Amino acid sequence: MSTLIKPPPIDSSKSAIEQMLDLTQLTPIDPDLFTNTQPLWHPPGARGIFGGAIIAQCLAAAQRTIxxxxxxxxxxxxxxxxxxxxxxxxxxxxxVREGRSFATRTVQARQRGKVIFTTTLSFVKMDSAGKEKVEHAFSMPDVPGPSEEESRRHAQDDDQPFESQRIDIGNSARSKVSPAPDP
Structure with a gap:
């Protein structure tokens, strides 16, 4: 058995994605202590259980405390x-921290008392920055799209998603190196 509590039976009426979402369901033991409800997957050939499931369950455990x-x-x-x-x-x-705008948690996933995974999570209060939030990129410029003719011309070219062009290499350091002699 790979759960402390008997897992619910697999519901054949649920889609694969719904069954995956069931993976993040945890059973509370104490307010800050949880256990997996579903058995965890061990991929063939892997050393241990699928890491993505542990990450998802740690996030779910932390979210229950904020x-x-x-x-x-x-x-x-x-x-x-x-x-x-x-x-x-x-x-x-x-x-770790309870603030007005931020909360920090650490979660340790343990088996038989040994830590198998640890994570530090930072949570932010939604809309806490108001109008004065930090932007990490410039806004995209407002430019007109390609003309109808240009779009049609590109659509009629290859069925390739990219356009290829040959260009000269402009490396001045390369011109200073003499080519190797022919053998």
Whole structure:
């Protein structure tokens, strides 16, 4: 058995994506302690359980300890040991910081008392920046699109998604190196 609590039966009426979303369902043990509800997948040939499932469940555990108006801002993950699909995973959530705009959590995924995965998560209160938020990129310029004729001409070319052009290499350092003599 790979869960502490008997998992619900697989619902054949659910799609594959709905069954995947069920993977993030956790069973609370204490307010900051959770365990997996579904058995975790061990990919063939892999050392341990699928890491993406552990990441998703750690995020789900942390989200259960923050206010609903906070969303994930960043997540730093560390795989420590290979997880065993035959052993339940217990998620320990630590409240690192509780702020008005930010909340920080660490989550350790443990099996048999050993840490197999640890993560630090930062959550931000939605709309906390108001109008004065930081932008990390310039806004796209407002430019007219290609003409109808230009669009048609490109559509009639190859069925390739990219346009290829040959260009000369303009490397001045290259011209200073003499070519190797022929053998």
């Amino acid at each position: 206010p609903v108006d906070f969303s994930i801002h960043s997540m730093h993950c560390y795989f420590v040991l290979a997880g065993d699909s035959e052993i339940p995973v217990v998620y320990h959530v630590e409240h």
